[in-house]
Amino acid sequence: MTKPHPSVELIVTNGTILTMDPAQPRIEDGAVAISEGRIVEIGPAAVFAGRPAARRIDARGGIVMPGLVNCHTHAAMTCFRGIADDLPLETWLNEHIFPAEAELDADAVYWGTLLACAEMIRSGTTCFCDMYLFEESVARAAKDACMRAVVGEVLYDFPSPNYGPIEEGFAYTRQMAARWKDDPLVSVAVEPHSPYLCGPSLLEEAARISSEAGIPLIVHVAETRAEVERSLGERGLTPVQYLAEVGALSERLLACHCVWLDERDIELLYQFGVKVAHNPESNMKLASGIAPVPEMLDAGICVGLGTDGCASNNDLDLFGEMDTAAKLHKVNTLDPTVVDAEQVLKMATCNGARALGLSAVTGSLTPGKRADLIVVDTDRPHLTPMYNPVSHLVYAARGSDVSTVVIDGKPVMEDRRLLTLDLEEIRNAVSAIARRVRRR
């Protein structure tokens, strides 16, 4: 007989447990016990029926699964959602996004990120990876929302509205990394924008900080065909080859987008253990292209899923992103068997966590990991009947089906009520930012 854990804080019970852990993939009528923010035990609900616990959450027959991991976003761009669409990339950036971003400051980024956290929690995301300006504000917002986050100040060779010259950017990154080192929720990455905005010395120094601090290095790579053509023209190297040359390829590197890769690029990414963040909806909306995800998966590359910023999506709902990811590669290859539902669910959970260097922490319901989990309410017309939970999660569920969210053992949404955020306050703050943007 197993001795019950003495001090169980929370039991989530009465659901189909989908762990995303191959050791024990599914329990039909199960429960998850949480103590000190960690998953301590998973088993049949009956086993936990008489077990004492400070708090119980009834999943009411829904699906209990790991919280989703958004591997690439610019959270505070909630402030600019829908400001301009359906435009050529240059027009969109130069005439709309860049002028709007001139209105940003640390305060605006804080409120925009809180709004993003509200949207992400409501749609089942428990962990996000951010790249933007004023990232100390992003860290504070994630912490206040009680969300897990990997944050990193965007670095490039021209002066930043936040830190000024690049030397200060490195200092800002090192200081953030030190400040958040032992935080249970927030961790820091080094985030040079892209091979086209970062020269060799910037990338070398960024890779050095990543290596010394043992933290992720996160870069936009090969997002558009124009970027690759320019890189070939200027350096005779693809963006991936350029990153290899400056020593930036490693298993700590998360390469975002990777839309335009050749076979050699894929081979390089695999050899160095580089992880990839796939952002299909943003790549579609900006007409960037379709990333070779089936080829990357075949090569053995770890691919996570991201929404990108919601000015180019325009939402942060990973359920929609999973649906799109599963379908896009089928039509692109004219093969309905590629990138199946199970693979996509892994991209949005365990593989996403691995891509962020957090596979010991989150991404699956595994005893010992931090308790980041969600309950999907399946008592809905569009999820009735249910032959296969994995199919429903990828092809039929929407973010709005998430009823309860627990992060680091703490309930942050219960029965669709947000517990850590004051929506009224956030809306008022972001509406004031939007008025400033509109006046511009």
Added chain:
Amino acid sequence: MTKPHPSVELIVTNGTILTMDPAQPRIEDGAVAISEGRIVEIGPAAVFAGRPAARRIDARGGIVMPGLVNCHTHAAMTCFRGIADDLPLETWLNEHIFPAEAELDADAVYWGTLLACAEMIRSGTTCFCDMYLFEESVARAAKDACMRAVVGEVLYDFPSPNYGPIEEGFAYTRQMAARWKDDPLVSVAVEPHSPYLCGPSLLEEAARISSEAGIPLIVHVAETRAEVERSLGERGLTPVQYLAEVGALSERLLACHCVWLDERDIELLYQFGVKVAHNPESNMKLASGIAPVPEMLDAGICVGLGTDGCASNNDLDLFGEMDTAAKLHKVNTLDPTVVDAEQVLKMATCNGARALGLSAVTGSLTPGKRADLIVVDTDRPHLTPMYNPVSHLVYAARGSDVSTVVIDGKPVMEDRRLLTLDLEEIRNAVSAIARRVRRR
């Protein structure tokens, strides 16, 4: 001064009115007055403030817009959602869908369609066009749900589990057309399955019935490359050319899918005033291909939007379908300006209604048309702030943001509560069907 309409039944007020009628596209703080199921007046909310009405609905600052039109579905396939995915088309059909469909009868189709109606109403669809077996059950379900529907029994050259030989199929169609002729909600179409399952005499007779009764002719056309190759091999004609040869092309024809068209096909469709139902998510999931929608729109063809059956989607949410339609063609052409949000919104509303021959009835908020409208609740994190309602509807909103639905002047959902359907009863009936299917 305008004389107020004497007997206003319902006023929907306090919303941004998006009419989809070029005569008066938008009213910022407006109201819609409804009498005897028709829109009688649209104007500023202040004008209607003191106006007597039997009932008022407060849109609470949300978007009031025409109900969405789903131009192509097989509603009762809700019974098979998620039964099999990620398979080659032949395996999926022969080993999963066809055996499951052997469990269908008139009763199962009735309950499966009611479940679909619940999902469609909840996600803002007020009108759907159906092709399946036992369509009299679909008509009854739509009527009971109080949804607008165009229904048609699927016709092909082999015996049907419903009507038997094709002669009986024509009789069944004629009888249905006569029975529902004056119904305010349900109308009937002639629906030969496809050029590959229907010989010339079937198609000629179907076109004759359509012409004599003045009702739509609805056919699956050029859905897969294999279909086109077989048609060229067997007849030396594309599916569209074959339909032209048998006299099936006319402005009453709704051609569903139209994925594999050549320039001459597009020209023929335009010349004959044929309408097209575009089903991007089904085409993606089944790896059928990407329809040349920008080319069809450029040619002047009326294109509506459909979800197809939810076994190949796997939902009936037109908000998701709009999002996908807008993005898919951008990435396919590498041009972010094609198929913009406004065009997609037209596809899902006024152009969808036109495609079904219902442009005098529904598809826009126009005085004189039947009152099919929805309220989209914009007081949500993912719709805050709002720079542009059209962008939000296509790129950020989800079906779950619809709070209120009025069809033919009658509220069928208010504050997310379904008013015409008993979900418990529907779920029990469909669960029993699913148990039969599972046993097989």
